[in-house]
Structures are given as structure tokens and as C-alpha cells.
Amino acid sequence: MRLKMEIAENIPMKRREFLVGAARVTGAAWFASHGLAQAMAALPPLSGKLAASDTVKLGNTGIQTSRLAMGTGTVGTGHHSHQTALGVKGLSDLLLNGYDRGLRFFDSADSYGSHPHVAEALKHVARDKVTVLTKTWARDAASARADLDRFRKELGTDHIDVCLMHCLTEADWTERYRGVMDVLSEAKQKGIIRAHGCSCHSIEALRAAAKSPWVEVDMVRINPIGSHMDADPETVVSVLRQMKAAGKGIVGMKILGQGDLATRQDEAIKYALSLGLLDAFTIGAESRAEQEDLIRRIAAAA
Numbered sequence: 001m002r003l004k005m006e007i008a009e010n011i012p013m014k015r016r017e018f019l020v021g022a023a024r025v026t027g028a029a030w031f032a033s034h035g036l037a038q039a040m041a042a043l044p045p046l047s048g049k050l051a052a053s054d055t056v057k058l059g060n061t062g063i064q065t066s067r068l069a070m071g072t073g074t075v076g077t078g079h080h081s082h083q084t085a086l087g088v089k090g091l092s093d094l095l096l097n098g099y100d101r102g103l104r105f106f107d108s109a110d111s112y113g114s115h116p117h118v119a120e121a122l123k124h125v126a127r128d129k130v131t132v133l134t135k136t137w138a139r140d141a142a143s144a145r146a147d148l149d150r151f152r153k154e155l156g157t158d159h160i161d162v163c164l165m166h167c168l169t170e171a172d173w174t175e176r177y178r179g180v181m182d183v184l185s186e187a188k189q190k191g192i193i194r195a196h197g198c199s200c201h202s203i204e205a206l207r208a209a210a211k212s213p214w215v216e217v218d219m220v221r222i223n224p225i226g227s228h229m230d231a232d233p234e235t236v237v238s239v240l241r242q243m244k245a246a247g248k249g250i251v252g253m254k255i256l257g258q259g260d261l262a263t264r265q266d267e268a269i270k271y272a273l274s275l276g277l278l279d280a281f282t283i284g285a286e287s288r289a290e291q292e293d294l295i296r297r298i299a300a301a302a
Helices: 002-010 013-041 084-100 115-122 141-155 178-189 203-211 233-245 265-274 288-301
Strands: 055-057 064-066 068-071 105-107 131-136 160-168 193-200 217-221 249-253 280-283
Touching: 064 068, 064 131, 068 084, 068 288, 084 115, 084 288, 105 115, 105 280, 115 131, 115 141, 131 141, 141 160, 141 178, 160 178, 160 217, 178 193, 193 203, 193 249, 203 217, 203 233, 217 233, 233 249, 265 288
Parallel strands: 068 105, 068 280, 105 131, 131 160, 160 193, 193 217, 217 249, 249 280
Antiparallel strands: 055 064
């Protein structure tokens, strides 16, 4: 044992880091394969036909939209994303391509920089035929008010269907950011937004959202292998059941694990559909071919 320890100590640092990194990759690959197989084996069979264009209700909000939301924020940060890299016309055309195929849910955010792209698409459709969701990073009341005014100008609309507090991580966010919540509640009363809620990036924040009567819509990270999620799938699903029982609208994200399930899309989509907990889910396509392939895969999953 001592000899083995001495040999390990003599491995150069870079070599040691390489071995650790390789082990992590191997472990992740094993989990993606075995974890996915276990998750799929536990799923109930899907019954009936399902489609990306199915009309669904977001919890008790009264909002009806399509099952598949068109994401505009793959790796979305700093007012940029893979989708906004297509340009205003490119992303607008992609949204309209989805619209022509029955997709009625535009998923945007300030941090993605996708408001101008959505605004261009909105010029070509009836406003009441689409659901526009966006997200604010505001953490105080004044910033939230300013964001709502700016967002509506950038989106070219007098109202926003769903406005979420973006990327919450704190267990006490419902107390810490009460000012933002009050602004969004007031905006709903005035008809500026139709529903409010949050997107969560920690299990503590997710649990707080499940308990909060204020949360009407929650965007939740969910996939069968736990990739880029708040906790393992079983733990997250247990919280989603609480949300569902409370009548909250649940929109899934990271369905493909931010690319980790790119070669296992069919299983990942079937997992999302089979849970019976997601009202809708968002996936960001980067081309018409990719978008239409997603639509086909969702139909084939059942």
C-alpha cells in the first residue's frame, strides 16, 4: 500500500489532473448510460397520441399554449445565445417556422438578448395566438419595474404572458426578493403580465417555489440523467409532484441535458412526456431542420 502511495505521489501534477479528469468523464458516461436505462425502465407507458403542437394549460393560470416552447437561450448569457447568433431575421424566421407547425410558445429572456428577435416574429402573427415568456434578473423592486417597461418596448407588445424571476438559487428567495414579487403581482393586477413565477437553479430554491402560493409558473431543469439539474431526477420529481398538486404551471427545461443527451434524444423526450408532471417543455433548436426533427421525435415518442 505504501509503495502504491509513493508511486501516486510521484505522478506529475498535470498527469494526475489528466487521470482525475478522465475518471470523471468515464463516470459521467457510465451514469448517462446506466442512469438513463434505469430511469426509462421505471417509466409508465405513454398512451394516446402526443404532439409538440398540442394545446396545454399552464397550471391554474388560464394560459393555453403549445406543449413545446421554442427556446431562444441555448447557453444564453450576457445577452447572447446560440439562437440569437442567427441574427434577428434568422431567429425570427425560425420562430415563425415553428408557428406554422403549431408551436405557440416563445421562450425568451433578457439575458439571452432575444427580445428583438421575438419582437420581429410577433409582427407577423396575431398577438393573442402566442404565449410570450420572458425572465428578469431583477433582485429589487426598482429594477423589476424598469425591466417590465423595457421588456415590453423591446418585445413590441403591451403585455407579457409569463414573467419569471430568473435563475433563483437562494433557499430564502421568497423573503429576500419580496420587493420583486410585489412588483410582478402589481403588474399582473394591471394586466401588464398574465402570470408570474420563477426559474430555479438549486434544489433549495425549487423547494421554496413549490411551497410559495405566489409562484404560478415554474421553469424546472429535468432530464433522466440529472445533467445540469438541481438534484438527482428522483428528488426533483418529488418536488414537481408538490407543484403539480398545488396547481402550478410547470415548464421543463434542460430536457436534453444541455447537449449531454444529444445522442439519446428519443429517450429524453419520452422521459419528459411520461412523467405526467410537465405542462410544457422548452428546447432550443438552432435550425429549421433541427426544429422539425424535434417535432417529429415528440410525435414518435408515444
